[in-house]
Amino acid sequence: MVTVDSKRVFAIAIGMGLALATSTSAAAQDEPIPAGDRVIPTTQVVLSGYGTVGYGITTQGANENAFNAAINPIFLFQFQDRILFEAEFEFELEGGVTETGLEYAQLDVMVLDNLTLVGGKFLLPFGVFGERLHPTWINKFPTAPPMYGHHVAAFGAEPLLPILSDLGFMARAMLRPGPVHLTLNGYVTQGAAPEDPAAGVAELVFPGSSGDNNTDKLLGGRLDLAVPPHFEVNFSYMNSDYDVDNVLDLTGWNVAAEFRAANFEVRGEYLQTRQEIEVPSGFPTLRRHGFYAQAAYRFGAWESVFRWTQVFDSELDGVTQNRGAWQAGFGLDYWFSPSIAFMGGYEVNNELGPELDNDRFIFHIAYGF
């Protein structure tokens, strides 16, 4: 178990960092956004979002051959300059059923120029893909990196974590020392829970419901260092108890990096979770980790994409628990406009365990509106 002291130290560090960021920022100015008719007098509603229609067919392994469609409307309600309520819904056809979901519903309060407070259900700043890159028109490949699982991401191994949104409170502070952009995020949320509490080694989910399965809250944070538009690196950490009795501990950390120059960009994330398991002899730790790396090159309206994802063997106190898997993705996109693209991809999925591989073509048209 992570001791109380380590979590306390982490919370103090986040709190002090946020305060420091705010107090020392040269950009800590507080001016109403635009003057005159640019000010929103009361409430303004804007609809945004993205939609996708696609088709996938397996060439090896399971026999799948199907169309799919999804729409994610985003409603933005702004009150004057400083308050924004935003919510994203997901409607997706899945096996003949229309699945619905609430990706986030959050209240943003722009307290200062360089400080935003967020409450509600929000995308956790844990890594970068889940918070910023998962919309289908932004993600350059038709599927998400399978280590996250979400948006038609078939893969042999269990995703290390779902794309995360959770209920709670977050503070985000920004610093601009010279060309470097520093951002510190700290948050407190409900936290993870076992998908099946009766399972010996439980898969964890972030239920994002108004109830909590225990009294412990998840504490997390992310430090972003960027030199836009060329370079960014992010360090994320989270910790909470996940069981009903507040005994079993989950710790996750993530390092993400991105480099771009002219028409080329490369990005990747490494993710590791350490999850305590209850067995008669004690509380051994299940360690799971993996990464994805993606390179993209633009030539005219075309963009080629290559993505590699690797999930390593999971280990329970050093003993292999589940075999890992890897996926290679080859993609080619055609951009009709900055936010409308046809994306085609071929996935080579290799499980290192006994199951069959599921290689497949996937095509979709993604429209950000």
Added chain:
Amino acid sequence: MRSFMHRLMILAMTVAGTALLAAFGSEAQAQGANGGSVADGARVYGAMCGRCHNPRSPLERTDRAWVTIANHMRARGNLTGKEVRQVLAFLQATNTDPSERAALPGASAAAPTSLRTGPVATDPELVARGKTLSEQKACVGCHVIANTGGQIGPGLNAIVSKKGADFVRRKLADPTFNSSTSMMPNFGLAADEIEAIVAYLNSLRGGN
């Protein structure tokens, strides 16, 4: 297992931290702020928005809608309030459809459909007008001109000699003619304005 005191401590820290930040905020409020310039906004727009996705065309939204979208991105993409104001200055200055811009008071009546072709004039007055127009349209926000400027778009010092005057004329008249994802706004320039800017860019390296 977390104790009650531990949870209380976290709650207290959150409240104390928020109060502390609010106190710093009050101090900061008195310091005032800079407004956003179009050129700064163009730089921020390309650098910050382009980190995650293709920058969208300014024409997609109205002035008021961009305010809400920019705040959505402020919460999602780590923009400061100052950067949001800069981005809005750029978007709101460039989001008028060329057909609507032609109807605005003071707009030039000449249409870019009458673009010149061939050699570029070297008349000093025309070059000076082009320089002024280039500054007004904040080209330097995205492009290096005379060794200063942003790096979102290609440098323009030798653009006329590299691409040819006709390419530059056409690009200024319709920025998406050669790239569907170009974020360059259509400024609705008249043919004579385009010719002036081409003359100015041509003068930077002195020749076609």
